[in-house]
Amino acid sequence: MNRSLEVFNKIYKPYKITRKNNVYILNTMEGNFVIKLNPKINYSELYNYLYSRNFSYVPEISKDSRDDMLVLEYQEDLSLNNNQKAMDLIKLVALLHSKTSYFKNVTNDTYKEIYDNIKQNLNYLNTMYDGMFMEYIQEEYIVPSHYLFLRNYSLIYNAINYCYTKLDEWYEKIKDKNRQRVALLHNNLELDHLLKNKNDYLVSWDDYTFDTPVLDLYKFYQKEWENVEFGEIFNDYNSNFQLLDEEKMLLDIVISIPLNIDFTSKEYQNCRNVRKLIDYLSKSSKIVLQN
Numbered sequence: 214m215n216r217s218l219e220v221f222n223k224i225y226k227p228y229k230i231t232r233k234n235n236v237y238i239l240n241t242m243e244g245n246f247v248i249k250l251n252p253k254i255n256y257s258e259l260y261n262y263l264y265s266r267n268f269s270y271v272p273e274i275s276k277d278s279r280d281d282m283l284v285l286e287y288q289e290d291l292s293l294n295n296n297q298k299a300m301d302l303i304k305l306v307a308l309l310h311s312k313t314s315y316f317k318n319v320t321n322d323t324y325k326e327i328y329d330n331i332k333q334n335l336n337y338l339n340t341m342y343d344g345m346f347m348e349y350i351q352e353e354y355i356v357p358s359h360y361l362f363l364r365n366y367s368l369i370y371n372a373i374n375y376c377y378t379k380l381d382e383w384y385e386k387i388k389d390k391n392r393q394r395v396a397l398l399h400n401n402l403e404l405d406h407l408l409k410n411k412n413d414y415l416v417s418w419d420d421y422t423f424d425t426p427v428l429d430l431y432k433f434y435q436k437e438w439e440n441v442e443f444g445e446i447f448n449d450y451n452s453n454f455q456l457l458d459e460e461k462m463l464l465d466i467v468i469s470i471p472l473n474i475d476f477t478s479k480e481y482q483n484c485r486n487v488r489k490l491i492d493y494l495s496k497s498s499k500i501v502l503q504n
């Protein structure tokens with residue numbers, strides 16, 4: 214056991230210790246605590262900044278915290294429907310972005326780098342999926358996963374071409390701009406990172422950064438698209454913190470990029486992977502059409 218945790222145990226003498234992911238939950242006579250060992254960031258510094266921006270939706274740090282051990286007051290989480298929880302989470306994220314956003318000066322290289330990275334990813338996916346199509350269509354006996362892929366190849370083809378077209382339009386719109394809106398991003402959004410009881414608490418800030426708000430929305434979508442109806446979620450975010458036109462365009466592009474699927478030796482799993490890709494593209498296209 215980590216020495217810092219041993220010291221904490223001697224002080225509080227917990228009657229129960231539970232390991233959950235990368236934290237420990239300690240039940241003691243003094244109350245319940247969450248322990249994160251060797252946190253990657255300075256939480257006190259982050260919290261001070263959040264408080265200065267009038268954003269206080271984070272669990273309180275215990276006075277017993279130290280550099281190698283973050284100690285937070287434990288918060289019970291109510292059981293909620295996924296869509297309800299996602300709606301509460303996105304309102305909190307919109308508030309976070311609105312409280313911390315500002316415009317920073319950038320060079321043309323900033324937008325060019327984003328453009329090149331997305332274009333490179335699209336080129337890779339286009340080459341990979343086009344190669345798979347040409348290979349599978351020539352097979353004499355087509356296995357179910359390959360047949361499912363071929364029947365739905367138009368979805369992949371259309372998505373990639375949509376992204377190519379919109380990416381060029383986006384870059385043409387912003388390539389000469391010398392400012393970019395950024396905000397403090399949680400950068401690791403998922404349903405489990407919202408704790409809800411009498412108050413709302415956003416947890417697990419280890420990856421926070423300052424960047425375009427689109428990044429938080431994109432990562433949240435990537436994590437939870439199978440569990441949540443995001444059309445409403447994105448609309449609600451936009452009602453509380455409105456994306457700029459170029460930010461909306463960028464969000465539409467990145468959520469429309471097809472998933473990268475790998476084929477394994479198990480045909481059942483391959484069918485599931487292809488089905489997941491199809492479902493992702495169908496859901497993403499509906500959201501883009503709504504927007």
